[in-house]
Amino acid sequence: MTLSTSSARRSQARPAAAPGGGTFKATQGRVSYGTSIGVLMLECNIPFVPGDVGNASSYDFPVQYLLVPGATGDAVINRQDPAIAPSFVEAARQLADQGVRAITGDCAYMGAYQQAVADAVDVPVFLSSLMQVPLVLSMLRRQDKLAVLVANGRTVSDRLLSTVGITPEIAERCVFRGLEDKEHFRSVILEETGEMDVERMEAEMVATALELVEDEPAVRAFLLECSDMPPYGAAIQRATGLPVFDWIGFINYVHHAVVRTPYTGFF
Numbered sequence: 001m002t003l004s005t006s007s008a009r010r011s012q013a014r015p016a017a018a019p020g021g022g023t024f025k026a027t028q029g030r031v032s033y034g035t036s037i038g039v040l041m042l043e044c045n046i047p048f049v050p051g052d053v054g055n056a057s058s059y060d061f062p063v064q065y066l067l068v069p070g071a072t073g074d075a076v077i078n079r080q081d082p083a084i085a086p087s088f089v090e091a092a093r094q095l096a097d098q099g100v101r102a103i104t105g106d107c108a109y110m111g112a113y114q115q116a117v118a119d120a121v122d123v124p125v126f127l128s129s130l131m132q133v134p135l136v137l138s139m140l141r142r143q144d145k146l147a148v149l150v151a152n153g154r155t156v157s158d159r160l161l162s163t164v165g166i167t168p169e170i171a172e173r174c175v176f177r178g179l180e181d182k183e184h185f186r187s188v189i190l191e192e193t194g195e196m197d198v199e200r201m202e203a204e205m206v207a208t209a210l211e212l213v214e215d216e217p218a219v220r221a222f223l224l225e226c227s228d229m230p231p232y233g234a235a236i237q238r239a240t241g242l243p244v245f246d247w248i249g250f251i252n253y254v255h256h257a258v259v260r261t262p263y264t265g266f267f
Helices: 005-012 073-078 082-097 108-118 129-138 158-163 183-190 198-215 230-240 247-258
Strands: 037-043 063-072 102-105 145-150 174-178 219-224
Touching (some): 037 073, 037 082, 037 247, 063 073, 063 082, 073 108, 082 102, 082 108, 102 108, 108 158, 129 145, 129 219, 129 247, 183 198, 198 219, 219 230, 230 247
Parallel strands (some): 037 063, 037 102, 145 219
């Protein structure tokens, strides 16, 4: 019996029976094996420090990166340009062909291409950290709100929100706050000057979080939209005392779902 391409890929993705045993077959065109998460990347000039989605040392497992041609910050963050959707689809197919078990991205505004990419490959796709919003809100009381720190609050569009499952009713319980008016964040992340002062970046992130909880006492949790924000999640939690969800946590969650290993311990 001849397997279809999708069936063959699922078969090849099964974990080995044991590290030193089993029978393995090479896949023509594969350049590596053992990578669970593929990451679609923007064209940008930003230093990715540890904790950033774009820094491979942020993970306890291998990840594979692939640049999406034409996916600049302006095209994705500012305009969510539908013209580059085919580039996202093609890049995702390349990652799937290399054997990754799930595909994410390094900019939550990539959520504008979520459905197009998910329809094109046979592995799970989660292109936006904002997909966590409905889940987090379901954990809170109905009168509570979720603070969502985003790279540019002015470009959070209804089109983007709808593609990641954030309905108008859900959006009403969110407080979106952009960092575009913070001088260092804007220069590093939005203007891509290429140099970052981590302590200054952390101070701006914490200041924004504190301003937000003062303005909105109903906020009971934070979600960090931007893939460059997770390094500052611990500082935000120390300052506010609230749960902080981010993209690295989301990626870890999906990795655990697609690469299950036996539990160890004793009884």
